[in-house]
Amino acid sequence: MKIETMSKLSEETIAEKLKSLEGWEYTDNCLATTFEFKNFKEAFTLMTRIAFECEEMQHHPDWTNVYNQLEIRLNTHDAGGVTEKDFQLAEIIENLVSEQP
Incomplete structure (x- = not known):
């Protein structure tokens, strides 16, 4: 599913959309979360499962992994901030996490 570049969302829109993403926050112009x-x-x-989805979307997170922790930061570099694309990827990530055994 390739998604075209989108416009940067306002902070008000981001705050409203974050209400449906438990554990995610808006910080340093990114959507961010940590999984353990x-x-x-x-x-x-x-991470491997997420990587396949990212390739399909042509949208890649900034992330780090140390042992059992995964930190993810999402923003759309072309738009200079958070876009609908970032929320779509965050929702995909949440779905993948919820499918973990």
Whole structure:
């Protein structure tokens, strides 16, 4: 699913949309969250699944992984901030996390 570049969302719109994304916050011009898993294998498995979705969307997170923790930051560099594309990817990530055994 390729999504075209979109316009930067206002802070008010971002705040409203964040109400439906538990555990995510708007910070430093990005949507950000941290997930903690039982071990490195679970964290890396989820990263791999997310990577396939990111490639499909042509939209890639800034992320770091240390052992069982995965920190994710989303923004649309072309738009200079958070767009609908970032919320779409955040929702995909949430769905993948919820499918984890």
